[in-house]
Amino acid sequence: MAEPIITVKNLTKVYRVPERAPGLSASIRGLFKPKFQDVEAVTDINFTIQPGEMVGLIGPNGAGKTTTLKMLSGLLYPTHGEAKVADFTPWDREPEYLQRISMVMGNRSAMNWDIPPLDSFRVLSKIYKVPQDQYQRTLDELISLLDMEALLKKPVRNLSLGERMKCELVAGLLYHPDVLFLDEPTLGLDVAMQRRLRIFLKQYNQQHQVTVILTSHYMADVSALCERVMLIHHGGLIFDGALQELADKLAPFKLVKLQFTTPPSNLEGFLTQFSTVEYLPSENGHHILRVARSDVPKVTAEILSNLPVADLSVEDPPIEAVIDQIYEEGKV
Amino acid sequence: MNHQGGWELIKNTWQSWLQHRGFFFLLAFGWMLPLLVYLMIWSAAASEGSLTGLSQDTLAGYYLVLVLVNQLTYATTNWTVGDNIRMGQISRWLIQPMSPLYHALSSEIAGKVVFMLFSVPVTAVLALIFRPQFNLSWQQSLLFLPSIVLAWALRFFWGYWLALLAFWATRADSLLALQDTMIFLLGGHLAPIRLLPNWMQSLAKILPFRYMSAFPVEILTGFLDKNEIFSGLLIQLGWTITAYLLYRLVWIRGVRHYEAVGG
Amino acid sequence: MQGLRLIFEFFKVSTQAELAYRANFFIRFLNAILNLVTGVLSLTVIFNQVDSIKGWDLPSAMALLGVYLLLAALRGLFIGPSLESVAGMDGEIWQGTFDFTLLRPVDKQFLISFRHWRVLMLFDLCLALGVLGYAIHLMQAELTLLAVLGFIITLIAGVALLYAALLAFSALVFWNSGFLFTWIINDLFQLARYPVELYPVWLRLVLTWIIPVGLMTTIPAQALSGRLSWQWLILTLLFTIGALIGASWLFRQGLKKYTSASS
Numbered sequence: 001m002a003e004p005i006i007t008v009k010n011l012t013k014v015y016r017v018p019e020r021a022p023g024l025s026a027s028i029r030g031l032f033k034p035k036f037q038d039v040e041a042v043t044d045i046n047f048t049i050q051p052g053e054m055v056g057l058i059g060p061n062g063a064g065k066t067t068t069l070k071m072l073s074g075l076l077y078p079t080h081g082e083a084k085v086a087d088f089t090p091w092d093r094e095p096e097y098l099q100r101i102s103m104v105m106g107n108r109s110a111m112n113w114d115i116p117p118l119d120s121f122r123v124l125s126k127i128y129k130v131p132q133d134q135y136q137r138t139l140d141e142l143i144s145l146l147d148m149e150a151l152l153k154k155p156v157r158n159l160s161l162g163e164r165m166k167c168e169l170v171a172g173l174l175y176h177p178d179v180l181f182l183d184e185p186t187l188g189l190d191v192a193m194q195r196r197l198r199i200f201l202k203q204y205n206q207q208h209q210v211t212v213i214l215t216s217h218y219m220a221d222v223s224a225l226c227e228r229v230m231l232i233h234h235g236g237l238i239f240d241g242a243l244q245e246l247a248d249k250l251a252p253f254k255l256v257k258l259q260f261t262t263p264p265s266n267l268e269g270f271l272t273q274f275s276t277v278e279y280l281p282s283e284n285g286h287h288i289l290r291v292a293r294s295d296v297p298k299v300t301a302e303i304l305s306n307l308p309v310a311d312l313s314v315e316d317p318p319i320e321a322v323i324d325q326i327y328e329e330g331k332v
Numbered sequence: 333m334n335h336q337g338g339w340e341l342i343k344n345t346w347q348s349w350l351q352h353r354g355f356f357f358l359l360a361f362g363w364m365l366p367l368l369v370y371l372m373i374w375s376a377a378a379s380e381g382s383l384t385g386l387s388q389d390t391l392a393g394y395y396l397v398l399v400l401v402n403q404l405t406y407a408t409t410n411w412t413v414g415d416n417i418r419m420g421q422i423s424r425w426l427i428q429p430m431s432p433l434y435h436a437l438s439s440e441i442a443g444k445v446v447f448m449l450f451s452v453p454v455t456a457v458l459a460l461i462f463r464p465q466f467n468l469s470w471q472q473s474l475l476f477l478p479s480i481v482l483a484w485a486l487r488f489f490w491g492y493w494l495a496l497l498a499f500w501a502t503r504a505d506s507l508l509a510l511q512d513t514m515i516f517l518l519g520g521h522l523a524p525i526r527l528l529p530n531w532m533q534s535l536a537k538i539l540p541f542r543y544m545s546a547f548p549v550e551i552l553t554g555f556l557d558k559n560e561i562f563s564g565l566l567i568q569l570g571w572t573i574t575a576y577l578l579y580r581l582v583w584i585r586g587v588r589h590y591e592a593v594g595g
Numbered sequence: 596m597q598g599l600r601l602i603f604e605f606f607k608v609s610t611q612a613e614l615a616y617r618a619n620f621f622i623r624f625l626n627a628i629l630n631l632v633t634g635v636l637s638l639t640v641i642f643n644q645v646d647s648i649k650g651w652d653l654p655s656a657m658a659l660l661g662v663y664l665l666l667a668a669l670r671g672l673f674i675g676p677s678l679e680s681v682a683g684m685d686g687e688i689w690q691g692t693f694d695f696t697l698l699r700p701v702d703k704q705f706l707i708s709f710r711h712w713r714v715l716m717l718f719d720l721c722l723a724l725g726v727l728g729y730a731i732h733l734m735q736a737e738l739t740l741l742a743v744l745g746f747i748i749t750l751i752a753g754v755a756l757l758y759a760a761l762l763a764f765s766a767l768v769f770w771n772s773g774f775l776f777t778w779i780i781n782d783l784f785q786l787a788r789y790p791v792e793l794y795p796v797w798l799r800l801v802l803t804w805i806i807p808v809g810l811m812t813t814i815p816a817q818a819l820s821g822r823l824s825w826q827w828l829i830l831t832l833l834f835t836i837g838a839l840i841g842a843s844w845l846f847r848q849g850l851k852k853y854t855s856a857s858s
Contacts, residue, residue: 075694077855091854095700103698110695114612126604127699127706129597155615354774362782369786376793377645384644461795503618506625513629522633523640532640 004048005179005211006072011081013042013067041067043235044081051178052209054201056216056226056243060327064235065215066183072213073103073181086178099128102177104168106187111156117167118152121174128175135174142170145200162193169197173204182214186221198224219319231326238326243319250322254296255280256289258303259311270306274299337430345442356443357450363406364399364451367521371395371462374523384526390553393464394524396455397549402521403447405484405545409436410491414498414505422590440488467554475561479548482568487515487544489575496579499586514539520546526555540575543568601701602709609676609712623715630667631722634660634788649792654733656790659816661727662750663788666757666811668719670784674758676711679777682765688772688853697854704846708762734820745818745828752835753811757784759838760806762846769849780806787812807838 019035042064049055057065070076072083074090074097083090088097104110111120125135143149146166151159156167165185172180182201186194202225205212216222222229223243231239231246239246253276264270267287271277276292277299291299296314303309374395375388383391413436416422425432491511497504516522518536525536525546536542547564550556556564613619638660642653651659680686687693699706731738764780783806791799791809802809814831817823 070694073694073698075697075854077851093697098698098700101698103694105694108690108692108694110692112608112612114615115608119608119611123604123608126597126601127701354771358775358778358782362778365782366785369789372794372798373641373648373789376648377641380648381645503622506622509626509629513633516633517636522637523644527644528640529643 002050005051005086006047006049006213007084008045008047008072009082011042011045011068011071011083012040012079013064013071013076014079015039015041040235042071042078042232045232045235045237047230047237047240049211049213051211052205053228054205054212054214054226056214056222056229057232058215058219058222058229058323059232063232065232068232069103069181069183069213069215073101074098075103099175100177101179101181102172102175103181103183104172104185106165106184109156109164109168110171111164111167113157114155116153116155117159117170120156120167121171124171124174130175138174138176139170142173145203146170146196162189162196165189165193165197169200173210176208177210179211180213182212182216184216185214186216186218194218194221201225219323223319233327247316247319247322248293250325251317253290253292253317255315255317256291256296256300256303257311257313257315258287258289258307258309259285260287261308261310264307267307274302337434341434341438342442345439353446353449356446359408360403360447360450360454363402364454366516367395367399367402368458370522374527375462386524386527387465389463389465391524392459392462393466394549394553394555396459396462396464397552398520398546399455399458400448400451401480401483401549402545403451404444404480405487407440407484407488407491408443409439410488410495410508411505412439413492413495414503417496417498417590418502426587436488436492466552468552469554472551472554475565476548476552479551479565479568482565482572483544483548486540486568486572486575489572489579490540490544493575493579493582496582496586499582499589511541514541515545518542519544520549524555525550537567540571543571597701598705601705605710606712606714610714613712613714619715623713623718627719627722630664630719631726634664635726637788649790651790651792654730654735655816655820657730657733658727658819659790659812660788661723661730662753662812662815662819664723664726665720665750666753666787667784668716668723669754670757670761671713671716671719673709673712674761675781676713677708678761678765680711681707682768682775683777684775686768688768693853697850703850704762704843707765708758731819736820738819739821742819742821745823746815749815749818749823749828749831752831753815755835756807756811756838759835759842760808763838763842766842766846766849769853780808784808790816804834807834810834 015038016036017039019037045068057068059065067076071078072085072090074093077091086097086100088094088100090097090101111117112123121139122135130138143152146169148163148166148170151163151167156164159167169185185201186197189197198221201212201214204210205225212225214221214225227242229239229241229243229246230237239249268279271279271289274291274295276295278290280288280290282288289299300312300314304312371391374383374386374391377383378386378388378391386394416425422432425435491508494507494511495504497507518525518528518532518539519541520536522528525533525542528536536546543564547568551561551564635657638653638656641648642656646652681693681696682688687696696706697703760780761777764776767776768774786794786798786802787808791802791813794802794809799809810831814823814827818828
């Protein structure tokens with residue numbers, strides 16, 4: 001196994017935040033006596049990431065994803081703990097380190113809104129000391145990958161959200177960073193644009209072996225891009241492994257969908273012979289059964305040989321439902 | 333008209349302004365400072381020779397009252413009118429069952445209170461430093477009241493109609509900067525009107541700018557005789573009515589234009 | 596040199612952005628003229644009443660006004676817009692986009708000081724030079740080489756002091772991101788319009804040694820009229836170096852604070 005590019009040990013971050021009560025009289029009181037509260041945003045997390053990996057960082061709002069990302073990029077000092085990214089301590093923010101990482105945020109823009117993206121790119125290339133010929137080559141490659149020839153000459157202000165995100169990605173990748181931090185890159189984009197960006201990221205990762213840490217609210221992003229996920233909840237890392245493993249662990253059952261040529265008279269009665277099968281309300285002629293993973297072959301065989309089946313499919317439960325369940329229960 | 337809605341608006345505005353009190357205290361500080369500069373300059377000048385009967389302590393009285401009057405009459409809201417039109421905020425107001433003027437008035441009234449929270453104590457401290465002298469009389473104090481209300485109304489509506497030109501021209505708020513400059517030069521900020529050269533004095537007495545700020549102060553500090561006060565009040569009233577009519581005219585035309593081009 | 600190349604790029608891009616809006620031309624032009632007119636007219640009004648105040652006559656006060664306008668133009672040309680874009684209203688700290696600035700592999704103080712340019716301020720710069728030229732014409736005195744040299748040195752020190760003061764005040768935003776510290780220094784800078792000697796003693800001391808807006812303009816104007824002693828020259832230079840080091844230190848402390856507590 002190669003040397004990990006990211007190593008995180010006992011990383012912890014505690015914030016002090018002001019409390020503010022509603023109402024006019026409370027805001028007047030707040031003038032004289034502000035109240036504060038300590039909030040543990042990230043508590044004692046540990047992990048390593050190999051070069052070229054794409055890792056999804058997931059968790060509900062306020063779980064500590066962004067704080068973790070900010071510490072790794074060097075924007076925040078941790079309260080304690082250590083981290084090494086590409087052999088640098090991120091929060092020293094040495095120029096050599098900053099040269100090798102990139103942060104792209106879905107809700108914040110690194111572009112100058114009054115000028116066309118091409119000009120912003122040129123300035124960035126000067127800041128990152130990208131040689132002219134290399135800059136041109138990288139730019140051409142990114143522009144054709146993202147299919148954004150037409151946007152380059154319009155002021156950023158006049159671009160749509162999706163077009164702007166393409167620009168943010170180009171701005172973040174112009175200097176060939178080794179590590180890319182993506183914070184909610186598909187926030188607010190339509191489904192087609194989300195897919196477009198996913199395809200791009202996948203392609204780019206394969207061609208350039210860039211290491212990516214991605215946070216997203218859209219599970220589709222994570223399941224399309226990341227084989228490995230880390231799940232953060234209440235500041236703690238509660239799962240780190242393959243996405244499939246997480247799903248298996250959480251949802252030890254599959255969904256069997258059935259359609260019949262003629263409606264069977266006593267389907268529910270028939271199903272009582274299996275102890276691990278649960279009948280879910282049918283949707284427009286589709287009958288759905290929840291079946292324990294290990295019983296799937298036996299159950300499907302019985303159904304096929306005894307009932308007038310027109311169509312049968314076996315599916316994993318939707319990952320969103322699985323994740324919702326964890327967010328609610330707070331543990332894996 | 334919906335007065336209760338207006339009052340709720342004012343309360344809400346107070347609350348949000350208290351959150352941003354630092355910002356408003358800063359604004360108040362910024363308006364106060366140039367006046368204090370000229371108070372000190374004229375004091376220094378008065379210490380060397382006589383300034384047509386103005387001594388250091390009458391100057392101090394004049395400028396400290398002017399600080400408060402200037403804050404009371406300065407219409408901050410007018411600066412946001414242009415943005416509200418450009419950003420389409422105005423559309424939301426047009427469909428509310430309440431005159432959009434209430435939005436401007438509510439932040440005006442709420443604003444004055446917040447500004448005074450800062451200005452009154454600061455002016456009190458400054459009074460200890462500069463030792464102003466007043467010769468107040470009953471009549472003056474009584475006439476000061478209508479003149480300051482008119483000064484506020486004139487300054488507000490004058491700025492409002494200028495700001496409403498944003499319906500047609502995007503950067504109409506630069507006209508507000510021009511208004512501020514005229515008030516500085518001819519509204520008694522740079523110098524009490526009587527210290528200005530003759531040609532500027534005559535301009536000041538005709539144009540509306542003196543009546544937006546210096547005029548009430550001149551009444552209160554006893555710079556004017558009875559005739560000057562009454563003719564001044566008449567001119568002030570005339571300009572206020574003119575400003576209001578201009579506001580109505582520009583508003584009605586502006587909304588029609590806005591509806592026609594769809595914002 | 597990468598620094599110069601970057602400044603050139605920043606200048607180019609800012610110019611492009613500014614020229615994209617035609618209204619900017621008109622507004623900058625209007626503002627520059629208003630500034631010039633108020634400045635010159637103020638001096639005319641004052642020296643219409645008195646021949647000199649505490650040793651300052653019209654020509655020397657005009658020279659000081661020239662220095663003031665020159666510094667204001669330089670501030671508006673790049674120092675102001677660059678620092679405002681970080682610490683001002685709607686600035687990067689306010690919007691949360693300062694993170695990107697922190698992640699650039701370039702010295703942060705350099706980056707935030709030279710990033711934004713307002714090329715149309717070159718017009719103000721020309722007007723300021725015009726006022727200086729006019730003042731020299733009014734002085735009618737022989738300008739010695741030594742006086743000119745002293746003027747240039749102290750003028751550079753004045754720019755450096757202004758930069759240090761603006762940087763220090765901008766850095767304060769890291770401790771309280773909701774407060775517009777840059778506005779305070781912009782307000783206080785107006786005090787530099789007039790010689791510090793015209794202010795009361797306590798204020799003179801504050802404006803010389805604590806918030807050195809007085810030093811920025813008074814010293815160069817004194818140097819031009821040959822009234823500056825070499826002791827003051829050296830003291831000013833030492834103080835300037837100290838201020839630059841102090842402001843830079845404060846800025847770095849601010850960065851530390853920002854990266855340990857932001858959310």
